[in-house]
Amino acid sequence: MENLEQACAIVLAAGDGKRMRSARPKVLCEVLFRPMICWISDTLGECGIQDVCAVLGAGADLVRQAVPQFSWVEQKERLGTGHAVMQARAFLESHRGGDCAVLCGDAPFMDADTLKNAYLLHKKEGAAVTLVSAWLDNPTGYGRIVRDEKGDVSSIVEQADADEETLRIREINAGTYWFSVDFLLDALNRLRADNAQGEYYLTDVIGIAAAQGRRVCGYQAADSRVAMGANDRKGLLRLNEMARQAELERHLDAGVEIVCADGVVIAPGVSIGQDTTILPGTILKGKTIIGKNCVIGPDTVIEDSTVGDGCQINACQIEKSRLDEKIKIGPFTHVRPNSHLKAGVKIGNFVEVKNSVIDENTAVAHLTYVGDSDVGKNVNFGCGTVTVNFDGHDKYRTVIGDDCFIGCNSNLIAPVEIGSGSYIAAGSTITDRVPEDALAVARARQVVKPGWAKARRLRLGPRKK
Template sequence: MRVLILAAGMGTRMKSKYPKVMHKLMGKELLNWVIDTAKKLNPSKIAVVLGHKSEMVEQILTEDIEIYYQKEQLGTGHAVMSAKDFINNEDILILYGDTPLITEETLNKLVNKHMETNADATVLTTILDNPKGYGRIIKNENGKLIDIIEEADTTEEQRNIKEINSGFVIYKGEKLLYGLSKIKPNNNQGEYYLTDVPKNLNYVETYVLEDFTEVLGINNRVQLAEAEKIMRKRTLNKLMLNGVTIVDPESTYISPDVEIGQDTIIYPMTIIFGNTRIGEECEIGPMTRIVNCEIGDFVKIIRSECEDAKIENNVSIGPYSRLRTGTYLKENVKIGNFVETKKTIINKNSKAQHLTYLGDATIGEDVNIGAGTITCNYDGINKHKTYIGNRVFVGSNTALVAPVDIQDDVLIGAGSTITENIPKGSLALGRAKQITKENWVYKKREKGE
């Protein structure tokens, strides 16, 4: 089976300089939602038909996706004709780039119905109490599909039909090519309708979908927000049924690609996106944002941001911490309030509890980083690395001017500026001698100064 995705529309109702299919739903482009669902069906090939601002859409596609172009907007039938070279004797499933809510389960049922019946085509339909705006399914007295009529071309009697066309169809490849050769733009829109293909075939089946929301198309930003709400609820329900506690689903945003282990608790106002994996019995949130992170078991993250980070078991983070790209926290590490890390490895049992910046650093085991410590990793041109060994105690308000190598068992006095390497077991101080002038303030006051 092959999959062809139509994504050539202009999407003028989005009121945007970007093509409609590039707009994002829960952090991922509409078109890529459809592509990722299609890939789960294990098709032999996937292709998309592009049109409006195709050069922009191409940038979000992977190399395994074939691309065809619809140079003129002459209807869905014309869009498929533009990819005629993609159609062969394999079955071909037609999807749409602006319908991201379709599920793998529904498409598998459609494909199975098609294969079981050996139909020329199988159309995904659904029943609506108010079918306004949709093409109607016309059946004969035996309940077999004989035509699909777009609403603009329906009679008054046909407009009362409640079974509508979703747009999703699977064809035998050769039958689709035959049907395309027969369609003409003889309609009120002057377009080549793909919906005219089934009436030119001998045997067309239907599969009736129960959940109409799966085939909702997105044409404006109001519908985009509605789709986001549906996808979010679907995702959160699945997680909760699999053993994750979500305290307030109304304020929690988790993308469907995220994996979370049992007995983890997600507190309110938390956002988790991307390729994120969270282990068991963690506590995440409130007011936390996590993107593309690998998180172990028994981890606590409170009011913090984590992006492209790896976090092992029993780590605590926050509140108000920021873990940037390249952060790797090993077991039992503690990152406290107002701590920022970037391209930094912190080994077991080490901690940075307060007001600290650690960039381009490697920190050993059992290290204490005092409040106000920073790694001065940037000289205005290049970034430099800091190495801190095991069992090092860094006093508060210390500046480590990279590149610098601090070996095991070093103690650095508070308020130091460290510019040179420190051998193991040493005490290092890098501050000016304190000067105290007794009664200096009182003498100045007496002089009126």
């Protein structure tokens, strides 16, 4: 295959978010939790295309934060797609003798295989231009691809300009092109804005190539979704639904059980092992990895985390953490970033774990906060335990050894260490180190005053209603 690493790309990303009713540029609207332009960035990276120039408009700084690896130019006036590419003339000049892809930053489903295969056709046929097309059952609104007797593209006819015969054509322009850079630079100089909108259209380059007797090829994509974009929130919802369904089908084909797809959303970077069951309301985001034979959900959100084999996670939120095998947590558990739960750990309802390591077979049953802590094996936390990690200025760690028992309603004031095998009496507030195998009691001694309550009632009289 031709070496795409020597090719470059221009991404058209100057559209604002007005029709989206958004303050952000349109390309930053998300499909499955990822900005649309990042889908294009992933595709270019998979192709090995590293030299990319984004054409940006209002909100350029926000887009640059999303794709910092791209160089960029600004399109100060919105005068059409051809005008957008004109802004990248200096970028194109530095790539004379090569080839350049032009893609839309708001068409997230352009995939690497389509882009690679279009490039193969472009090089094989020695074309000046190769465009990507798609076949739609309902092509209304799209520019139609008109081919000559040899099968080359002779023109792109927009919906408003098409006659009845042309309107019957179902092959449409997907908005992605490969150009010979030398030809493109010359063609940009020939573009004219002699149309009702007063804009420079990149599609007019097709006619320029045909007039010069240059070859214009069309690569028909296997998947028509490559042409799909979004101009408003309804369109964005359609893209999300299409992407969601594709991800569900990918995991079903890989042996994942989805009992009911209601509310199940899985991002493209997620990996799920065989025989894992995903229950309704489960949202898996980022680079999450789920092992085999797990039960995830219902009503669970996991982001950028690793979950080992055989785990059960019920109604939880887990962020940027690692769970080893055979862990059971939930319902209503929050595992915050930088936590590591080791094999056999059990976390119950209304427990929060943050920036902590909890070793094997430890149980944190309910109503407990474990923050900035290193907890050993076989530890039992009673209800209402708090590792008090923040003094109002700095945060400190709590260290708990193996085989400890932490009684209910205990406060462990960090920095503090509880030695292995120790027992913390319920209701204690621990401020000093507890040695191994010790009992620590840190609470006021109980005082009983017989008859005190009766005497009080007699003194105060009947209770007011």
